[in-house]
Amino acid sequence: MADKSNSHTIETIGKKLDELAIQMERVQIADYIALLNKPRRLFFLNLMTGIARGIGIALGFTIFAATIIYFLQKLGALNLPIIGDYIAEIVKIVQAQLNVDASIR
Template sequence: MFCSLSRRINELSLTLEKLRLSEYLKHLNNIKRVIWINFLGGLARGFGVAVGFTLLGALAIYLLRQAFLDNLPVIGNIIADIVKIANEKLQLR
């Protein structure tokens, strides 16, 4: 019984050392450091979101522009057909 208890305590102490719980608690006790780390993390996340949104937006605009330029004659023909139909309807009145 004592051997298994001693072995279990040793396993728990090794697990706690692996978790580096003492370092984490020291980190949490230093409020200025916690605020500074969270501030820097927020800046990094905000910068990442801004850069990512810019790149995705630029890619979307580029792809839409290419799709629009490729289909411009088709769109022009459709608009011409609509104008022609509208003129015919106006002349019937």
């Protein structure tokens, strides 16, 4: 009876170890530890990630702002009584700021 209980316990421990090994492989813990042991590589990867994120944010905001300005210009062309004047003023301010920024460069 004790042998049966011990073998069942050993089987359970073996299954748990297999599950743990699979989970560790999924999270790639060995790659993470290797990365932590190479601080220069970690710095380089973080630098590249930061640069890529910054470029992505800049491009995304540029596209978003251009789309908003485009639609505001179209709304301004509709000559809506109060909204049209307000939108036209916003577009003038943005275009003036863009011209100032372009002349500085």
